[in-house]
Amino acid sequence: MRVSEIMTKNPACCTPDSTLRDVARMMVEHDCGEIPVCEDRSGGGLVGVITDRDIVCRAVADGMDVNTTTADCCMTTPPVSASPDMSLDDVCSLMEENMIRRVPVVDESGCVCGIVSQADIACKANGYVIAEIVREVSKPTEDPSHVGTSSTR
Numbered sequence: 001m002r003v004s005e006i007m008t009k010n011p012a013c014c015t016p017d018s019t020l021r022d023v024a025r026m027m028v029e030h031d032c033g034e035i036p037v038c039e040d041r042s043g044g045g046l047v048g049v050i051t052d053r054d055i056v057c058r059a060v061a062d063g064m065d066v067n068t069t070t071a072d073c074c075m076t077t078p079p080v081s082a083s084p085d086m087s088l089d090d091v092c093s094l095m096e097e098n099m100i101r102r103v104p105v106v107d108e109s110g111c112v113c114g115i116v117s118q119a120d121i122a123c124k125a126n127g128y129v130i131a132e133i134v135r136e137v138s139k140p141t142e143d144p145s146h147v148g149t150s151s152t153r
Contacts, residue, residue: 003091004084006124007105007114013038016047016072020055020064023071027052036104036112037075043112046104048075081106082116088124091116 012030014023014037023035033052039045050071058074059066080098082091082105095103095118105114 001088001124002084003082003086003088003105003114003116006088006120007084007116008032008120009114010043011036011104011112011115013041013043013112014050014071015039015041016070016075018071020059020066020069020071020074023050024052024055024066032115032117034102034115034117035071036079036115037071038112045110046079046081046106046112048072048077049079049102049104050075051102079104081112083107084113088121092121 011032012026012035014026014035016037018037026035027033035050036043036046037048037050039047048071054074054076055066059069064073080094080100080103082094082103084105084107086094091103095101095116102115102117104112105116107113
C-alpha cells in the first residue's frame with residue numbers, strides 16, 4: 001500500500017505570516033490537528049508544520065496574543081515529509097523515527113498534496129501496524145523541558 005492511497009488529499013495550508021487565530025480556525029474548519037506551513041497558501045514550498053499542541057504549548061502557555069502572533073513563531077522546522085509513492089511501512093517508520101503523529105506529503109514539484117495521520121493509517125492498516133506506530137510515537141521524551149518540541153509529537 002502506498003501513501004497516495006491512504007493520505008488525506010489537498011490539506012489546508014497556511015503561510016508563515018498567518019496568525020495563530022487563523023491557523024486555529026483552519027483546524028476547526030478542516031477538523032485537523034496539524035497545518036502545513038508553506039511559502040504560499042496553495043501548498044508550494046513546505047517550510048514547517050504547526051499543530052494544535054504547538055499553538056497551546058509554544059504560544060498560549062507563554063501568554064502570546066493569538067490575534068497577532070504568527071505561525072512562524074511556533075511552527076516546527078524543518079518539516080519531516082513523505083512522498084506519495086512511499087510505502088505504508090516506510091511512512092510508519094518515518095513517523096516512528098521522528099515521533100510524529102502526522103506527516104505532510106509533498107509531490108515531485110515540492111507542493112503539499114496530502115497529509116498522513118495515525119487515523120488514516122488506522123483506517124487502512126492491520127492492528128499490528130497501528131499498535132506499533134502508536135506505541136513508538138507515544139514514548140515519553142527523556143527530557144521534560146522539551147514539551148512542545150518536535151520530539152514529543
